[in-house]
């Protein structure tokens with residue numbers, strides 16, 4: 455039997471609050487700092503490694519975090535999720551996204567269907583479809599091959615797939631496996647769709663309408679927007695459009711598609727990149743084999759997350775250090791800072807993943823959770839961020855824990871030695887320097903030039919951002935967020951907080967407003 459207890463009722467949390475704090479300005483200097491970097495790391499899959507030397511932890515705090523993991527039964531709860539228990543209490547649903555990349559426990563049967571078999575079948579359908587597109591068996595009305603793909607979707611039906619596509623576009627080019635260029639339309643701002651359509655060769659483009667619910671205003675509007683543009687060009691939309699949705703959604707009943715691929719209600723939008731939501735666009739763009747490698751990386755990392763030893767479970771450790779920062783040290787924000795231009799949209803994806811999952815004020819039974827839960831997430835790739843908001847990270851009044859990501863090699867192989875070092879070396883030198891500058895700080899008689907230090911960060915390192923390491927990275931964060939939710943005893947798998955605004959927007963469009971809503975509507979001419 456699992457205990458679902460609030461964090462502030464646990465003994466381990468009390469112990470953690472009492473434990474002596476670690477001051478990085480002492481711990482990270484000199485040889486003891488070097489020793490921490492060598493000691494405080496956990497291997498991940500796909501050659502990645504999670505290093506937490508520059509976090510405010512030591513053996514004593516790690517021991518207490520391990521006790522918290524046990525008391526909150528984090529791995530047992532993960533196993534229960536994998537076994538198909540109803541973990542999403544708010545919506546009374548299973549949580550099955552890990553099953554899209556492999557099966558770690560017994561068969562999960564839901565609505566009379568073996569869910570692993572269902573997800574695999576969808577992947578196979580997508581792979582078969584992609585091969586027909588490449589061969590020209592599926593072509594446009596003139597019998598010409600499709601060369602581009604455009605995804606229409608928003609939130610989880612956009613951010614993850616888009617972040618993954620951008621992450622691998624240059625890698626795929628360098629490996630001659632960029633089969634079709636992909637673009638994305640998400641915003642209901644007509645200028646978003648217009649910009650993408652203007653840059654797209656419509657006659658040779660496939661459009662994938664992606665909506666789990668099949669009811670999202672932005673996506674349905676953009677679908678019609680695109681259909682109108684195709685019709686104006688004399689093209690038949692039904693010969694250019696695919697759908698990815700759940701079998702019960704209104705989109706599933708629509709005839710106007712070349713093909714439809716399915717996911718279901720047991721996969722939250724922000725966890726859906728490994729389902730058909732990401733599978734269709736990524737398989738078409740890079741080939742199904744590349745998508746399968748992403749899934750492999752995810753599955754390997756999902757497996758690591760089952761390890762009961764905290765120091766061998768990078769997801770659980772990252773999660774609990776985050777809880778320590780949020781609930782003991784009182785830090786409100788986490789910055790995600792990949793030193794990789796390819797990961798430029800990864801922070802945006804993690805914002806949805808983390809903030810829709812952790813942004814809760816009640817526990818999984820709807821009772822108050824009287825302690826801070828999910829942090830504010832933001833981020834940009836380095837080194838760009840260094841020339842923008844790092845000033846506040848170094849000297850501002852808020853301490854913002856940081857999550858760096860860095861790779862030893864770049865993706866394209868194109869690099870030059872300039873002034874004694876390559877660009878990749880300059881990139882890597884900067885991330886190393888930042889970690890130490892944040893942790894150790896620097897004294898100066900001029901207060902304006904003083905760095906107080908003790909600003910914690912971790913780094914995930916790897917050889918190169920490949921489909922497999924990208925998959926491992928994504929699964930790391932998905933599972934980190936899940937473990938944090940278990941620790942806080944919240945439901946990480948619903949998002950009721952997005953509903954109210956949608957309801958009011960409908961009222962505005964139906965002209966059923968009064969008071970402030972009426973005045974704002976006037977102000978915006980709607």
Ligand SMILES: O=P(O)(O)OC[C@H]1O[C@H](O)[C@H](O)[C@@H](O)[C@@H]1O
Pocket residue numbers: 608609610611664665666667668669670673722723724810949952
């Ligand atoms: O895939 P859809 O059903 O169109 O949903 C798209 C998005 O919209 C909602 O507002 C939710 O906040 C997101 O979690 C979801 O990913």
